[in-house]
Amino acid sequence: MNELYVGALINGLLIGAVYALIATGLNLIFGVMRVVNFAHGEMVVIGMYMGYGLWRLTGWPPIATIPFALIGLFAMGYGFQRWIGNAFVARPQHVQFVLYIGLALVITGVHAVIFGPDPMGIQSAASFDVYRVAGLRIDATRLHAALAACVLIALLWAWLRFSLTGKALHAAADNLLGARAIGIRTNHIFALAMGMGAACAGAAGALLAPLYDTQPYLASEFTLLAFIIVIVGGLASLPGALLGGVLVGVAEAFAAVVIEPSAKSLFSYGLLIIVLVLMPQGLLGGRQGAGR
Amino acid sequence: MSRQWWAALVFVAALALLPLGASDYLLSALTLVFIAALVGIAWNLMMGFAGQLSLGHALYFGVGAYTVAILAERYGVTPWIGMGIAFAAGAAIALLIGALGFRFAVRGVYFALLTIAFAEFGRIVFEHWSFVGGTGGFYLKALSATNVPLISLRGGARFNYYALLVTLTFAWWLSVAVVRSAIGYRWRAIRDDEDAARALGVPAFRLKLLAVALSGGLTAIAGGWSGLIGGSLFPDSVLGMRLSIDFIVAPIVGGIGTLFGPILGAFIVVPLNEWSRELAQAAGINGLNLLIYGVLLMAVIIVAPQGGWPWIARRLGLVERVPCRPGEQARNGVAIAASDSTTGDTHGQTSGRTQGQTPSRAQGQTSDRATQ
Amino acid sequence: MSALLSVDQLQSGYEGVAILNGIDLHVDRGETVAVVGANGAGKTTLIRTLGGLLKPRAGSILFDAKEMAGSASDRVCEAGLAHVPEGRQLFATLSVEDNLRLGGHLNRSRARMVRNLTRVYDIFPRLGERRRQQAGSLSGGEQQMVAIGRALMAEPILMMLDEPSLGLSPIMVATLFDVIGQLNRDGISILLVEQNVAESLAVAARGYVLENGEVVLAGTSAALLGDDRVRRAYLGL
């Protein structure tokens, strides 16, 4: 039984790191623009298809897809925001909502048209690799994905923290008027934030491709998952996203062990409701900004 | 009677005469349109007039559907009563969510996410609740030969069509009555600026709860009808997130905060969906419908972010003339766009942006709008 | 000598509301000019329009012989027109130094960044001491210094200050106006927008009085301070 709990904990931690990468993207977008990207899960799925497609074409492991997913999704996110999204930043939420839902539908539709509705799994000999540590079996694919996710989050964090452009993102999140007053091109910054957020989602998707079978209709679940993590961790807080991701990953794993696996999301939504009502800033959302 | 009322009357009369020459399929499709319009009206009361964004209306819809169906099937309670209970159940749940949200000042995006959380929570509960059939679903018995539609409220396509037409007309009338009453004025004040409204003596908490309850109750009735018509209920199909999203697209496309918008939106969105599905099927390309639907949705919101009705109303001259005091005709000669058919560009945005901001950001925002 | 900044029949406003109804003003090279007026007279709208934050509806903004009307704020900054916004609008959660660095984000050269930082710390030694502190935690006066320092980082030819004395103690205000005078002597032209009529006209050579989006009075500071209307309306005398 002990093995079960420790196994669930490790599993939750590892998948939580990948969740955190998804949520970090959502958070970055929200932090800078105060726009909720309802197409976030769809962007994850794009990354998954990129991972799957590259694996099918070349046999490369999906981790090798990360540069492609980063670049591809960044370009997409940037372009969308620059040409379409920016006009909506100052619009009412419900209007933004429809725009991003529209985008989500388009992406899902394109996936279905190109790849069909069937789930596509990546499976090679490596899929069954495990690391044995002290009697525990740790899924290699999952561990690699978690490590890659952590590295990406760290890189993003460092970029936001130390580069001038990263600081400009932070500045725009902090004080839009001030940013514009000193000549920061907010149109570019917004597009950059959307691009980076999308790139996070895409990279997470590439990492998930060997873990979950890719399907066009998976997306909304990822979106909801990212919402939960971001709210629980704290909107616009990067460590919050990391904490939230791991917390939700572990909580779901434990909920699956302790209660019914099919009801495990009940736990996440319950957590979401409690945090929304009692701690609307989230666990780590007390401070504001994209980079701290 | 104003031109708006005449237009409504003509519209309802045309719809009432339609079944004389239409096929069951067309009637059923229109019944779906009516259900979408009904939910749209309900959602619009909450969002368009009281300014509270809900993305979890499927919860009320599903609860209504299950309430009416289970009462009828298991306890033999006529849906006439079941609809009332469904309304009460939907309103009660909405009150609970609203009270929790408003009491703890959960606003804007956060309130929307709270409604999603409750809806998904509700769906999962229903999926694991054997009393309602869980994921196995809940089914209504086939209609017997002795069925009297007016008692069981179940019948063929034509009956369903008229039933929904009557319900929709009633709901529309109700929404007009409420929106044109003092309550409606105060709702819009809350929507535009809650703090300012409260300073003018508007009891925002109570009125927001009223909006939420009315909206939840009406949505539950729509759900009740949908359950009676479909005959089979599954948590995922009557309580799912997808439904919540479908619900709000129509009123947004039609024009939020307008009385005709949700109906117009339903007449645009439902056939559009149906049409794109048929196109995808005819072409044999899976997902083409989503692609078309998504592109059109984005196109609509980019071209007409205020929705279709304000645009049409202006062109048809169906705008409201504000009633005036006797002897002041000259002043009121200028017809203005119906005050209920325009939405502030900023509402929702402000409330959504204030939470979770440092003072500096909030200040930046407000002074941005201040006109110095 | 031709004017460094010359504004001709400028009209501007927000969503459907006209605020500026045709403003004419000019700032010569090396000059300090004050624009005074009550709350709501259109001062901030003027500054934001000049700074590229608002698109003018009509009129021209000629800066350093280049047409700036309709240019975005990055082009305006690049041209050497810096904007110290009302309420300072610092990046409260970033450090003082990060705020300053962002002010110089348009100069991509590292050496210039360092040089400019040194210059700002020379002018405001207090900021050097507090370079690692979060900008939001500073006092009002220090924040105003950061705001000015941030604008200096862009190596401006003309600096526009919007209500810099807002919320500052009298001593701070005095210090501030001293600094403004110093900057001017260093060769930066100043366009000062203030409610504090007496102080700002004292530091400026010329002034404009703005009312309801129009220039109602213009002249040398001394003339304006001596004008009965100004004295009655703004000085309470």
Added chain:
Amino acid sequence: MSAILQLKGVTRRYSGLVAVSDVSFDIEQGSITALIGPNGAGKTTTFGMIAGAISPSAGSIHYEGVRIDGVAPERLCAMGIARTFQIVRPLQGMSVIDNVMIGALNRTSNLKIARSNALDLLDRVGLGTKAFEMASNLTLPDRKLLETAKALATGPKLLMLDEVMAGLRPAEADRVMDVLSAVRAEGVTILLIEHVMRVVMAIAQHVIVLNHGELIARGTPSAIVTHPRVIESYLGTKAIHP
């Protein structure tokens, strides 16, 4: 004359920063009182605390003998306290008359009566011709007038105006002053934050001066303008010797 409003030791802190510190004053029934002071002196915070938008950190506020600090704004409005906002906040999605009707509905739930009351008020403040325009289309001076009309429509006993004259032309300000005088003549007490000294001098019976969150002087307008601390902190020393 008795005090309609009493502030006792009212203090408001924001995370360490003291915006208003230990402010006490009374406002006489039926008077016009002006609250002045430099920007950031704590006037608007004081205002917000009286109007229920902000809760004081310490101290108490009594209105007609009832303690009201922490009471919700809509209840205060029902009790007869009406306010305007410094940053004018017309309800953007509504017409001018609808804006005023929201206030009028505080006194009656009959829409016809509320509408006619609102029209009367709009006529009174000089916005009658613009009653059916969208509030978002008004110019700034008109928005200021609309704010006043909205507040008046609630039927206040205490009317609180935050910089309502700012940005008005002298002629417009005169008109508002006439309205205010008339309102006062009906027995309404008025508290206003004002920058335009001409206005303060003309219509206020009492002036309260705040600086850095502290009350530094109070008295008649003529006494205040010669008060050395006021001159030093607010009007500026140089103002006296141009």
Added chain:
Amino acid sequence: MTGKHPSLRSDRRRLMKWAGASAALGSLSFPALVRAQSGPLKVGVILPLSGVLSFPGIATRRGTELAVKMFAEQGVTLDVTYADYESKPENGRVVAERLIRDGCTILIGAWDSGATISAAQACEAAKVPLVVNVGSARQITEQGFTQVFRNFSPSDDIVAHGVQRFKEILRPGFEPKTAVVLHVNDTFGQATSGAVKALWEKSGMGIRIVDMISYDARARDLSVEVAKAKASGADLVAPITRVNDAILIVREMVKQDYNPMAIYGPSSPGPYEKAFTDAMGKYANDYLVSVPWYDASRALTKRVLDRWSKAYPDGRFELNSGFGWESIQVVADAFQRAKSNRSADLHEALRQTHINDHIMAGGPIVFDGKGQNPNIGIPLLQVQNQEPVVVGPKDAAQAAVKLPMTRWSERA
């Protein structure tokens, strides 16, 4: 994509029809009701061709299309229209109504139980018979529908048959004492797991169910579920799955090196699908399942299989395609006997159905008073060499059952 949708290539005609239909809907005109009295029979087939259920939906459609082709060669011409409800059960009714509007006088559908009942409501109202191809909820024939004819077994029947088959393979050396049920929490999973719980303990197999683990139908990761099953220490794992989750479960079992005596899916789709055997390779072997299946010994079945392998060389003929095929057989048979395309005549003919020569295991196709075919055979299948083969009952077995299953680590 196009390979899966053969209709794409030659469908200008349908596109024209669609254009007409959508124009009618768009302009709210009044299309006349088309109900021909003679001529070819218009059949409407309701399937989930997109959405989460599209995988089996498309397999069913292929079987259906093959049957249409084969019967046409025999002179029975059916004009078939397919309608997709996008895996949303609530769409069943509208889709059925659309088909009826288009003049279909008999419908086939709807693969999913919920959609079937939803469509049945429309059929009941219009008095148009509905031949159920796949759909295992007992309620389909228990709701009082008069127009429903189901050529598929309710899940509890399948489970009960499965118990018999499973008992037959128990022998010394293979006597599991405990079992853990892993089931998808959807309509089908809930019904089947309920039946397993009700029937196994009183079946005298001596197998105790130690845990019932339900997981979400959209679950993407079953590692914790499998860990939980492993922790239960059960001898037998009984997954009730669709195809994807079957893959996830076995993959996790391999990773966690969980080697029960057997994996046996009662009434469970998945392991016989090509997607499963392709994905799992050697790890697919030894998996047992009891489902309705085709009887490969019959000449007709051999012919169908032959045609199938030519038409879909990349696909496997299995139960969905099999029942898809048989649904057309039932309709064609009724049409021939009724000699009419009127719904009432077809309904009468369907009630008299008695088809001896068909492809799925079991007795002749007949329908009882509730419209249920009680003669459906449920063999036991095992994946051997990455192909499903019948291993029980003995008289139908194509190969001997291999038990207990080979440990994952010892598979070559």
